[in-house]
Amino acid sequence: MAQAVSGLTFQSGLPDQPPAGWGWSYMDDTGGMYGAMCALTGLYHRNITGKGQHIDLSQMVASVPLVGPVLLDFTVNGRGSRRPGYPPGNRAHWPETPPANSYRGGPTVAPHNAYRTDPGGYNDWCVIVCQSNEEWRCLVEVMEAPSWAGADKFATVTGRLQYQEELDEQIEAWTRTLAKYEVTERCQAAGVRAMPVQSAEDRVEHDPQLRQREMYLDLEHPGLGRYKVQNAPFKLSETPATNSSPSPMIGEHTREIVEGLLGFSHEELRAGFTDGTFWPTQRPRFPYQEEMLR
Numbered sequence: 001m002a003q004a005v006s007g008l009t010f011q012s013g014l015p016d017q018p019p020a021g022w023g024w025s026y027m028d029d030t031g032g033m034y035g036a037m038c039a040l041t042g043l044y045h046r047n048i049t050g051k052g053q054h055i056d057l058s059q060m061v062a063s064v065p066l067v068g069p070v071l072l073d074f075t076v077n078g079r080g081s082r083r084p085g086y087p088p089g090n091r092a093h094w095p096e097t098p099p100a101n102s103y104r105g106g107p108t109v110a111p112h113n114a115y116r117t118d119p120g121g122y123n124d125w126c127v128i129v130c131q132s133n134e135e136w137r138c139l140v141e142v143m144e145a146p147s148w149a150g151a152d153k154f155a156t157v158t159g160r161l162q163y164q165e166e167l168d169e170q171i172e173a174w175t176r177t178l179a180k181y182e183v184t185e186r187c188q189a190a191g192v193r194a195m196p197v198q199s200a201e202d203r204v205e206h207d208p209q210l211r212q213r214e215m216y217l218d219l220e221h222p223g224l225g226r227y228k229v230q231n232a233p234f235k236l237s238e239t240p241a242t243n244s245s246p247s248p249m250i251g252e253h254t255r256e257i258v259e260g261l262l263g264f265s266h267e268e269l270r271a272g273f274t275d276g277t278f279w280p281t282q283r284p285r286f287p288y289q290e291e292m293l294r
Contacts, residue, residue, distance in 0.1 A: 002060040003027055007067045024200070026066060031059035110160035111139070113168050114197060115175040117183055125197035126180040128171065128187060133157065138190045143174045181206070204228055214242075221246040222288070254278055255292045269293070 003009050003021060013020035038055045046052050109131050117124045130136040133156065140149040148170050153159040160167050175183050180196040187194035198207060204216050213235070216228040224246075232241040258264050258278065270293055272278040279285060285293075 002063070006060050006063040007070060008063060011067065011070060027059050027063045030066065031057065031062045034062045108161065109157055110164045111136075111167055111171055113171075115168070115172040115183075117175045117180040117196075118178055120176065123197065123199045123202070124180055126175055126183040126187075127195050127197060128175075128183075129193040131193065135192055136160070139171075139187065139192045142186050142190045142192060143171075146170070146174070217243060219243070219246045222249060222252075249286065249288060251279060251286070251289055254289075 004019075006027070008026070009019045009021045011019075012022050035057055038057055042053055042055055109129065112129045114125045114127045117126050128139065130139055136154075140146075143149065148154075153163050154167060178186070184194045184196050196202065203210055207215075210216065215231050215233065217231050218226055219229050220226050229243055229246065231243045234241065255266075255269055258269050258272065259266060264272075269278070273285070273289075273293060275281070279289070
């Protein structure tokens with residue numbers, strides 16, 4: 001619901017189709033990131049002044065930076081949120097617009113799109129971008145120099161932009177003969193910018209970069225068994241951060257907090273469970289809680 005009210009859901013989806021929403025919990029990560037920043041800022045202020053403060057953070061509001069280009073389009077150009085036909089794919093240049101440098105911050109070029117790959121499923125796509133004529137010539141070699149690619153109209157960026165529809169159709173005819181990772185490997189080996197469009201399964205199981213950076217780790221959870229979980233997305237040379245323990249069970253660390261951090265006795269812990277201070281008296285306790293109390 002927070003994603004929908006932020007505008008993210010509407011912006012995601014195919015032209016002339018219902019909103020699709022985002023396939024990843026960006027707002028969870030963004031909200032947590034800003035939450036950590038706010039907490040550190042508050043602690044720094046406390047250390048300097050000796051005074052605390054109240055921090056109020058909305059997950060939806062924290063997602064506003066993710067829709068920055070749309071807000072800029074509205075405030076500067078007066079155009080409201082729109083998705084049908086915008087974009088038609090992943091192009092750097094939209095039909096019926098001047099071929100000027102775009103909001104992406106780089107030159108307007110072609111090819112610049114997401115192309116369907118074999119076997120043609122919903123997630124079988126690969127993004128290919130040629131930022132120069134040299135990269136275009138490299139892509140032509142990767143495609144084994146088909147006759148259509150030698151036409152004069154495709155020799156320059158201006159021509160490729162003018163005939164972008166035909167260009168994309170011809171490139172996709174080639175990409176549909178290969179799997180997306182094979183397209184990626186062939187293009188990258190030749191110096192052509194290409195990356196596969198990845199699902200959650202792709203990121204966790206097949207992405208070589210994320211595997212090398214140990215982004216997903218196997219952890220044993222007492223209730224769920226062994227699963228892969230997201231690791232810290234950054235690397236620190238002197239103070240390495242790693243996700244070494246699973247998410248806690250309800251009340252799993254009550255004794256550690258009550259006795260270890262707060263300094264209460266074990267008898268006081270047991271009394272707090274008996275009178276409902278630490279756990280509702282009408283709700284059965286979990287086996288690990290019973291073990292903790294013993």
